[in-house]
Amino acid sequence: xxxxxxxxxxxxxxxxxxxxxxxxxxxxxxxxxxxxxxxxxxxxxxxxxxxxxxxxxxxxxxxxxxxxxxxxxxxxxxxxxxxxxxxxxxxxxxxxxxxxxxxxxxxxxxxxxxxxxxxxxxxxxxxxxxxxxxxxxxxxxxxxxxxxxxxxxxxxxxxxxxxxxxxxxxxxxxxxxxxxxxxxxxxxxxxxxxxxxxxxxxxxxxxxxxxxxxxxxxxxxxxxxxxxxxxxxxxxxxxxxxxxxxxxxxxxxxxxxxxxxxxxxxxxxxxxxxxxxxxxxxxxxxxxxxxxxxxxxxxxxxxxxxxxxxxxxxxxxxxxxxxxxxxxxxxxxxxxxxxxxxxxxxxxxxxxxxxxxxxxxxxxxxxxxxxxxxxxxxxxxxxxxxx
Amino acid sequence: xxxxxxxxxxxxxxxxxxxxxxxxxxxxxxxxxxxxxxxxxxxxxxxxxxxxxxxxxxxxxxxxxxxxxxxxxxxxxxxxxxxxxxxxxxxxxxxxxxxxxxxxxxxxxxxxxxxxxxxxxxxxxxxxxxxxxxxxxxxxxxxxxxxxxxxxxxxxxxxxxxxxxxxxxxxxxxxxxxxxxxxxxxxxxxxxxxxxxxxxxxxxxxxxxxxxxxxxxxxxxxxxxxxxxxxxxxxxxxxxxxxxxxxxxxxxxxxxxxxxxxxxxxxxxxxxxxxxxxxxxxxxxxxxxxxxxxxxxxxxxxxxxxxxxxxxxxxxxxxxxxxxxxxxxxxxxxxxxxxxxxxxxx
Numbered sequence: 132x133x134x135x136x137x138x139x140x141x142x143x144x145x146x147x148x149x150x151x152x153x154x155x156x157x158x159x160x161x162x163x164x165x166x167x168x169x170x171x172x173x174x175x176x177x178x179x180x181x182x183x184x185x186x187x188x189x190x191x192x193x194x195x196x197x198x199x200x201x202x203x204x205x206x207x208x209x210x211x212x213x214x215x216x217x218x219x220x221x222x223x224x225x226x227x228x229x230x231x232x233x234x235x236x237x238x239x240x241x242x243x244x245x246x247x248x249x250x251x252x253x254x255x256x257x258x259x260x261x262x263x264x265x266x267x268x269x270x271x272x273x274x275x276x277x278x279x280x281x282x283x284x285x286x287x288x289x290x291x292x293x294x295x296x297x298x299x300x301x302x303x304x305x306x307x308x309x310x311x312x313x314x315x316x317x318x319x320x321x322x323x324x325x326x327x328x329x330x331x332x333x334x335x336x337x338x339x340x341x342x343x344x345x346x347x348x349x350x351x352x353x354x355x356x357x358x359x360x361x362x363x364x365x366x367x368x369x370x371x372x373x374x375x376x377x378x379x380x381x382x383x384x385x386x387x388x389x390x391x392x393x394x395x396x397x398x399x400x401x402x403x404x405x406x407x408x409x410x411x412x413x414x415x416x417x418x419x420x421x422x423x424x425x426x427x428x429x430x431x432x433x434x435x436x437x438x439x440x441x442x443x444x445x446x447x448x449x450x451x452x453x454x455x456x457x458x459x460x461x462x463x464x465x466x467x468x469x470x471x472x473x474x475x476x477x478x479x480x481x482x483x484x485x486x487x488x489x490x491x492x493x494x495x496x497x498x499x500x501x502x503x504x505x506x507x508x509x510x511x512x513x514x515x516x517x518x
Numbered sequence: 519x520x521x522x523x524x525x526x527x528x529x530x531x532x533x534x535x536x537x538x539x540x541x542x543x544x545x546x547x548x549x550x551x552x553x554x555x556x557x558x559x560x561x562x563x564x565x566x567x568x569x570x571x572x573x574x575x576x577x578x579x580x581x582x583x584x585x586x587x588x589x590x591x592x593x594x595x596x597x598x599x600x601x602x603x604x605x606x607x608x609x610x611x612x613x614x615x616x617x618x619x620x621x622x623x624x625x626x627x628x629x630x631x632x633x634x635x636x637x638x639x640x641x642x643x644x645x646x647x648x649x650x651x652x653x654x655x656x657x658x659x660x661x662x663x664x665x666x667x668x669x670x671x672x673x674x675x676x677x678x679x680x681x682x683x684x685x686x687x688x689x690x691x692x693x694x695x696x697x698x699x700x701x702x703x704x705x706x707x708x709x710x711x712x713x714x715x716x717x718x719x720x721x722x723x724x725x726x727x728x729x730x731x732x733x734x735x736x737x738x739x740x741x742x743x744x745x746x747x748x749x750x751x752x753x754x755x756x757x758x759x760x761x762x763x764x765x766x767x768x769x770x771x772x773x774x775x776x777x778x779x780x781x782x783x784x785x786x787x788x789x790x791x792x793x794x795x796x797x798x799x800x801x802x803x804x805x806x807x808x809x810x811x812x813x814x815x816x817x818x819x820x821x822x823x824x825x826x827x828x829x830x831x832x833x834x835x836x837x838x839x840x841x842x843x844x845x846x847x848x849x850x851x852x853x854x855x856x857x858x859x860x861x862x863x864x
Binding site: 201202248249250255281283286288289291292293294295296297306469 | 528558559561639641645656657658679681696717719721736737738757758759761772776777798799816833836840841
């Protein structure tokens with residue numbers, strides 16, 4: 132095991148990484164300093180690991196017919212995914228595009244986002260299409276795991292019942308069985324340790340699915356605002372859906388999601404194994420995420436964002452959510468005006484209220500840690516319109 | 519509390535799977551008789567027979583509890599977590615496990631009677647009809663086993679997971695599948711009687727009333743099919759998928775939607791009679807008596823409504839449920855929650 136210490140300092144406006152120091156730009160959090168110890172295997176960085184094979188490249192695929200009569204169309208998702216994967220990789224055949232990321236012997240973990248009302252989670256048609264694509268390159272269902280931290284959220288959204296036979300659906304908070312062997316949810320040897328608000332348990336452990344079982348991770352986040360981290364995209368879905376004990380990083384109105392999300396994503400197993408990110412923006416959320424109890428804050432974006440660089444994908448997501456918020460005349464996610472603070476109930480009624488000062492800067496912090504491209508002029512943003 | 523006031527021997531009370539209770543509690547329970555915190559969550563429904571409550575838990579145990587005191591009579595350990603609601607048949611209690619086994623346990627002593635193997639976790643509740651036990655599995659196979667020995671008589675491989683508990687009647691056995699089909703098979707051979715293709719998965723367990731099979735689908739529709747032919751009598755559209763199985767009483771059909779509404783529709787023509795205020799996400803089946811219908815919500819409460827008007831009668835804020843249904847008798851209400859607490863209330 133290797134231990135690395137990250138020190139986030141408000142007074143210096145800098146993040147110290149070991150002996151190095153990385154300066155931050157504007158919009159930085161005004162929180163107290165935070166020290167994060169990352170205990171993780173000392174593994175060489177895989178070329179497939181974040182930012183992956185295509186740093187800075189994001190393919191945005193739009194299909195008008197991806198929602199038909201209020202239902203997500205699997206046929207449309209199939210076409211969007213095929214065209215998007217070919218555009219990302221430059222391959223002319225979809226199967227070859229997928230073969231850039233996985234081989235038949237891989238054990239592939241699919242990280243879904245089930246935290247939301249039905250319709251604002253990683254959609255079942257997308258999950259089914261990804262499984263079918265993995266099958267096309269020879270990965271059998273028994274080597275595919277759909278996972279998240281919360282069993283109840285997986286179950287209430289039906290993943291356990293709706294994926295094909297053989298695929299394992301694993302809620303990390305419960306025990307699960309593989310070939311007669313019972314497994315626990317988290318690896319006691321891989322963790323991030325920090326004291327955010329004086330909490331009793333200062334460690335967050337990494338899922339054993341990530342640390343041990345999986346050889347690759349396909350990340351399926353959703354295009355959603357998040358009331359603490361600004362957006363819940365690739366980085367947050369991976370970090371806060373793979374490490375436990377993460378809700379402690381935000382106590383209203385303050386949040387340490389920046390830098391914790393970014394730092395967690397640098398942990399070797401997670402960083403090396405997450406090879407592809409496919410963001411579900413068929414239905415998107417511009418306020419009261421991640422759960423979006425109020426349907427007024429959900430819109431039909433009919434979009435997938437595909438890339439290997441989670442920072443670049445999240446940056447484009449952030450631009451999309453900010454654009455939507457401007458359209459409807461509500462404050463920017465970066466706006467820390469105290470008059471926009473409110474309770475959770477306020478947040479569900481008004482798109483001007485949030486319990487937290489949102490901190491979307493975790494995306495830029497991830498860029499500073501080498502996980503991808505933040506600057507828009509460094510992002511190769513391709514737009515496809517499927518008809 | 520009167521002993522053995524009624525038996526509630528399988529998912530949704532009885533093998534007709536209509537979720538119909540004889541209980542008619544117009545007022546909510548206001549007295550705790552006992553409660554028991556189990557080691558892990560409970561995803562299944564408790565059942566009741568001859569003064570014993572049987573409940574399965576994700577800690578891998580089937581518990582037999584005295585219905586009056588909650589005291590454990592015995593517990594039986596399976597090979598993995600249990601999500602299947604037990605069914606009682608004669609001296610046996612049967613259930614499936616995530617270890618891919620269907621267990622038949624002697625219910626007086628809690629000893630293994632027989633064990634049948636499937637190729638994947640069994641989340642459905644076994645249904646016993648004549649001398650056969652029918653059960654689907656997440657491996658996509660639907661099986662019929664001998665009730666006395668557990669020997670598999672026939673097996674049919676489908677193209678999706680089977681999380682829908684079957685309904686058996688006369689010569690036919692019905693169930694839904696995540697391949698989007700509702701199957702009616704001959705109970706004796708497993709051969710197709712008819713198949714209805716829905717637009718998406720059918721997770722809900724079918725009920726049959728007045729010759730009509732009733733089940734909701736992930737395709738947003740609730741279907742009423744002729745139980746003999748599979749012909750669509752009517753269908754009712756909601757605005758999200760339906761996992762909740764139906765309860766039927768007094769010519770009314772009740773089910774919950776993932777959109778959070780409890781619906782009451784007419785058995786005869788599928789017209790909406792009333793729907794509840796939104797309860798966020800509903801996946802558990804309701805149970806219904808002559809005058810009340812009860813449902814456990816995912817986000818915390820057990821709620822009861824007047825079957826005729828939809829007026830809310832009472833609620834018990836004890837913890838949510840994904841699939842569990844309360845046992846509602848004239849004497850007591852038994853509620854198992856997802857966090858793993860079992861309540862007996864008066």
